[in-house]
Amino acid sequence: MLTLTYSQKYALRIAITVTVVLIINYYFAFTEQGIMVATGFLVSQTTKGTSFRQGGFFLLTIVAALFVFSLLAVFFIERPLQLQAALAFIFIISSLLAWKSSPTFNKAQLRLLIFSILLWIVCLFPVHHYSVMQNQLIDLALGAGIAILGKHLIFPVKLGDEFRHDVTPVLRAVADYSTALINVFLTPHQDPNALTQKRENIEKILLSSSNNFPEWVYEVGFNPGLRSGFRFFLIHVERLTELYLSLDYLTAYHLDTVSLYDLIPLLVTTLKENQALLQEIIEYLEKKKITTTSAHLVEDILALETALKQITPTSLDLFDLSPDYLVLTAFAHTQKAIREILLQLGKALPV
C-alpha cells in the first residue's frame, strides 16, 4: 500500500482544497470575482491541530481587510498611486514587525503580513456597492469554510502520530550528542569539532523553521483535549535539551585532571545509563513498544554523588576556593536532573 509522508499529504490536501474551491467559485460564487479561491488558499495555511482557531483568525482578518480597504477607497479611489503607496506603507510596517519577531521568514511570520497582503487582494477585487460587499462576505465565508472542512476531511492529521514523528528527531539528536559526550570522556584527544557538530544538529532541529520540532503544540487554539499531555511532554523534552546544551560549557572547562580521574568511570556510567533510557524512549516513540528495561535507575547516580562527596569539600563555603569541584558538582547535578526528566518522560508514555 502506498504510504504518504506528512509533506505529501499536506501538499495534496491544500491542492485538492484549492481546486475544489476554484470549481465551486466558478459555478456557485455570489460575486463574479475570485476572492473565494484566495481565501480558501490562505485559510488552508494553518498549523496542525488549530484549523478552527487559525482559520477563524484568517477569516476575520479578511473581513477586517475588506472594511479597511473600503475606507481607504473612499479617500484614494481616484488616486491609484496614493492608494498603492498607502498599501505599501502598511505592508512595510507589518514587515518591520515580522522582521523584529524573526530575521528569517517562516510560516509564523505570514500571520504578521497577512493583513497587508489581504488589503492588496481586496484592492484587486474592488467593491462598488454595498450589495457586492455583502456577496463578497458570503464568498469569503464559503472559501474559509471549505478550507477548514478540507483540513478535517482530506488526509486528516492523526495528532498523536504526528507528535511522535516530530518529537523523535530532537531526541535522536540529543542521543547522538550524548554519544559524542561519552567519547569525549573516553578518548580525551578526539576531534573537538565532533561535539560541536552534534550540538549544532540539536539546535538546527529545535529551530521552528526546520519543521522537525512539534512547535505547533504551543499554538494558541491547539486541540484542548490533547493540549496538556502534549505540552507536558514537549516541555520536558525542551528541558532535556537545555540540560544537555548546558553541559557543553561544563565540558569545555579545563579541569584539573587528577581530581577528575577517579570520577571518569562513574560519570561515563551515568551518561551511558541516561543514554540507554533515552534510547528506550525513542524506540517506544518509533515502534510503540518498550524493547528493554534499564535495571539501574538510581544506583549509578547515588554512586556518583557518594564519590563526589568524598573528594569535594564538606562545607559549602569551601566550594568558593575550588572552582573545579563546582564544575564537577554542576556536571553530576545536571546528570541527575537529566535522569529525573527521562524518568518523568518514561512515566508519561502510554502503556
Add this chain to the structure above:
Amino acid sequence: MLLVTVTALAAYFFLNTSQSAWLVWTALLLAHISSGENLFKQLQLIFFTGLIAALTVFIAGCGLFIILLAVCLFVFTLFCMWVSEQYPQYFLPAFIINFFLVLASSLPLHLGANSERSISILLGTGIVILWQVVCWPYSKQSLAKRLIKRTLLRLQRLNQDIFSCYLQEEFPTQLYVYERRLHQQKNQVMRCFALLQTQGKCVTDCTKSLAALYDIMLGYASIRWQETDHSTFALCAEELKALAKEMDAVFQQLIKGKDKLNTAMLTMKLTEFEQHFQTVLNVTAREPLLFLLFIFYIKSFITTLNTEALTRSFSTSGEPSC
C-alpha cells in the same frame, strides 16, 4: 526595503498601466527573500521565483477552460506546498509563486493585459535584483555586526524571561505561558546563531563566546523547575531583581558598543547575593546546592563577558573584518 518600495511606486507612476499594481507587490514580497548565503545564490533565488511566478501567472491568467485551469492549479499548488513543507527555507518563494497563481486564476485577462501582468512581475523582480546588487557591499559589511547585536538583544530578552520565571509568583500555575515564552526566545537566539554561522571566520571567536553565554544561561535557567518549592525564590527576590537589573545593564553596554565593559556593579550584586545565600538560603532552601550552582553560573557569565573576543567584537572601534 524602502528603496525597493520607492522605486516600485515610481515605476507604477510612470508605467501607469492597469496591471502595474503587480509590479509593486512583486517587489515588496520578493524583497523579503533571503538565502542567508552569498549574493549570487540570493539573486538566483529571487530571479527564479520572479520568473516562475510570471510564467505561472501568464498560464493561469489566459482564460483557460475551467477543467484545464483546475488541473493547472492543482499541479502547481501540489508542487509549491510540497516544497514549502519539505524545504522550509524555500517557504516564501513557494508561497509567492502559489499565491500569485491563485490570484491570477481568479482574474483571467485577455492576452494583452495578461502579458502586461507577467511583464510587471518581471519588472518588480528586476527592481529587487537591482537594489540587492547595489546595496550588497554595504549590507555585507554591516551584516555581521548587526547580527551580533541582534543576538545580544535576544540573549538579553532570554535572560529577562528566565528571571521572570524566578520572580513571578504565578510561574507554577501559568507554567505553559512562561515555558512557551522561553521556547520562543531560545528559538530566536538559535536562529541568530544559525545566521552568524553563515558569516564566516570573522565572527567565529565571538560566536563561540556568545554560545558559551547561552549555555551558561541554560545552566541557571534550569533552576526555575529544579527548585521544587517556588516560594524559595521569594526569599531572595530583591537580590535576584538587582542581579537581573545589572545583567540587563551589561547587555546594554555591549549592544551600545562601549569600548570598555564595566561589570563591577554586577560583581558587587553577585557578592551581595552570595552573602544572602550564606545567611538565608543556605539554611532555609530545600536544596541550597541549586543556589550555589546558580552563583557559579553567574560567575562564569561574568568571566565569559570579559573575554577578549567578546569585548573586541562589540566595541565601536572593533569592526569585524569580513
